[in-house]
Amino acid sequence: MKITGKTRVVVHLAYPAKHLRTPEFFNPLVARLGHDAVLIPWEVSPSALPDAWAGLRKVENLAGVIVTVPHKQAVAQLCDELEGTAAALGVANVARRLPDGRFAGRMFDGDGFVRGLLNAGHPVEGKRVLLLGAGGAATGIAHGLLAAGAADLAIYNRSNDKAEALVTALVRLYPGRRIRTGPADGAGFDIIVNGTALGLRTEDPLPLDPSSLGPGSVVAEVVMNPDVTPLLLAAQMRGLTIHRGVHMITGQVQLLADFLLSPFQPSEVGAQ
Ligand SMILES: NC(=O)c1ccc[n+]([C@@H]2O[C@H](COP(=O)([O-])OP(=O)(O)OC[C@H]3O[C@@H](n4cnc5c(N)ncnc54)[C@H](OP(=O)(O)O)[C@@H]3O)[C@@H](O)[C@H]2O)c1
Known part of the structure; x- marks a missing residue:
């Protein structure tokens, strides 16, 4: 994998983060799919999450976040839109950053x-x-x-x-x-x-x-x-x-990659 100035970033939000294994599945898959993107772990405590989230809204090469313990409910509340199970149950394990800094959350667990x-x-x-x-x-x-x-x-x-x-x-x-x-x-x-x-x-x-x-x-x-x-x-x-x-x-890594890295729809861009 080659990281360049054009590489899009996906942040893996967790606390603690030492146990995370999703990068070892996500990064090879996105490379195989031909995406220029990388998933990196961020260890963020629950009390720091709102500040970290506010910062993520400003990061223009951020494709989105993958979320795990203990942030799934909190992230659902921080998202601007929720779809499917995320909307029904108030939990999100992934959020896509839209061009205007809003986040759309989904739940694929x-x-x-x-x-x-x-x-x-x-x-x-x-x-x-x-x-x-x-x-x-x-x-x-x-x-x-x-x-x-x-x-x-x-x-x-x-x-x-x-x-x-x-x-x-x-x-x-x-x-x-x-x-x-x-x-x-x-x-x-x-x-x-x-x-x-x-x-x-x-x-x-x-x-x-x-x-x-x-x-x-x-x-x-x-x-x-x-x-x-x-x-x-x-x-x-x-x-x-x-x-x-x-x-x-392994059952959801492709769903995560497709959701985070697919091209923006006109409605998403138009919402800016
Ligand atoms: N394999 C995968 O693809 C995958 C994907 C996502 C998550 N995970 C793993 O799933 C686990 C849970 O993640 P999550 O996002 O659901 O976290 P979460 O929202 O923080 O939920 C944690 C759950 O564990 C329980 N728990 C924690 N410590 C406990 C203890 N000492 N005694 C009894 N129950 C305890 C909690 O009970 P209370 O409600 O009583 O606190 C709650 O039910 C993590 O290990 C995470 O790494 C795996």
Whole structure:
């Protein structure tokens, strides 16, 4: 990859940023697609985010931002336009900078996660899913799983009020589906998803007791550093099928690149 004065920049907003792996997938892909662009990590604390965002509005060679822990909800509020899931659930994992410095946000985590599962041969339609977490990634995943036809979705989160709020929003979007909060207990589910940040730090506890995992279930991760988390190791030791966090980024990296780097539409330029 050659960086020149014409290279467009994509910023990866995170806090912390040390664990980020998206650049290792995004940068080779955009080079293969023939874009002159680069993704670089920015470690920005939640309290500094509004100032950093105000600065990003002024950067004329900025294509946009990719957003991860813990900024997805805050970035959705800072965006000037939200589309699709981002508008429905108030979370964004990507925002495109328009020529006048406004930002249009989207959420591809759900699509990425579901594509990753399907590509690995794990169907979603009709399945019973336990989702651990109700943050930005988990919110997108919950939506993606229901859109893909999951029959039963139980959500557990440390902060129960966030799980309740997510369930309320999803019930409105998917009337008639079985959607509820529940305990961190894997018994009776086909797919168990760790959608929390637990597993990133060596001292983290497991997000659920692995002895609750029933036979035949698929245990999936969002955490991709380490590549095989302690939860996945525990599931593997019980003879279960595991699905690594990396599948979620490979499932969405092209969606991110297409959204960030496609030419501006006349309506976007005309809004200046
Ligand atoms: N593989 C991929 O492509 C991909 C894409 C996006 C994100 N991710 C990963 O997904 C993870 C979550 O990201 P996010 O953007 O959703 O972050 P977020 O919005 O900050 O949400 C964090 C989630 O983790 C929970 N959590 C954090 N620390 C916890 C603890 N000590 N005990 C119990 N629960 C805890 C939070 O619970 P509370 O609500 O109670 O705080 C919340 O549910 C990160 O590890 C990120 O790297 C992976």
